[in-house]
Amino acid sequence: MDTSKLKIRISTEDDFASIMDVEKQAFGEDDEAQLTADLLNDESAEPLISLLAFYKKEAIGHILFTRVFIDDADSPLCHILAPMAVKPEFQRKGIGGLLIKEGLQILKNLGAEMVFVLGHIKYYPRYGFINNAGRFGLEAPYPIPKEVADAWMVQELKPGAIKNFKGKVTCAETLMKPEYWRE
Numbered sequence: 001m002d003t004s005k006l007k008i009r010i011s012t013e014d015d016f017a018s019i020m021d022v023e024k025q026a027f028g029e030d031d032e033a034q035l036t037a038d039l040l041n042d043e044s045a046e047p048l049i050s051l052l053a054f055y056k057k058e059a060i061g062h063i064l065f066t067r068v069f070i071d072d073a074d075s076p077l078c079h080i081l082a083p084m085a086v087k088p089e090f091q092r093k094g095i096g097g098l099l100i101k102e103g104l105q106i107l108k109n110l111g112a113e114m115v116f117v118l119g120h121i122k123y124y125p126r127y128g129f130i131n132n133a134g135r136f137g138l139e140a141p142y143p144i145p146k147e148v149a150d151a152w153m154v155q156e157l158k159p160g161a162i163k164n165f166k167g168k169v170t171c172a173e174t175l176m177k178p179e180y181w182r183e
């Protein structure tokens, strides 16, 4: 793969069809594309970060970060990563990693203090996420069973944020449905 032909940028409204295509191909079904469409239209998800990766002008990867709140805290700016997708023929080439790193940098510049993710316990720690956010008193919106507690992860973008805040995480309305919280 010629990495000089790879480009990542913030998506625009004109990219909607490309985003749907990436999500559908990556997941092999429509559910995550629908979730993405709902989140992109969800005011309570703002400020959101939607990034698209292109290879030779073809959209091949997408990542979305949406706003979350920590209950019982002084509302620091925090986000959750969900979903992320890379077209099957472009997977395992580091594109997912590039999307995460770029997103984290943008969030840092925005002043975000923490980022959460519910996902693969070995993948996300490669990019700074710490397993089992629950042990820091940062609870997921819906209970995460003990056996998969590690899948609920957090990373601080501002030093000390994990120590400074405790409470239950509330996501954008779209994500506040129990079916999205089964790992």
Ligand SMILES: CC(C)(COP(=O)(O)OP(=O)(O)OC[C@H]1O[C@@H](n2cnc3c(N)ncnc32)[C@H](O)[C@@H]1OP(=O)(O)O)[C@@H](O)C(=O)NCCC(=O)NCCS
Binding pocket: 026, 027, 082, 083, 084, 085, 086, 087, 090, 091, 092, 093, 094, 095, 096, 097, 098, 119, 120, 122, 123
């Ligand atoms: C998960 C995903 C976004 C990763 O993107 P990527 O560009 O392939 O990721 P990278 O190249 O940066 O990292 C590759 C690593 O991801 C992990 N990985 C990739 N696909 C995986 C899969 N289907 N299952 C488990 N781990 C996977 C592996 O650890 C792999 O490392 P390895 O090649 O050393 O074994 C991509 O595989 C994808 O779109 N999968 C389908 C959709 C999905 O599951 N999304 C995540 C949940 S929201």
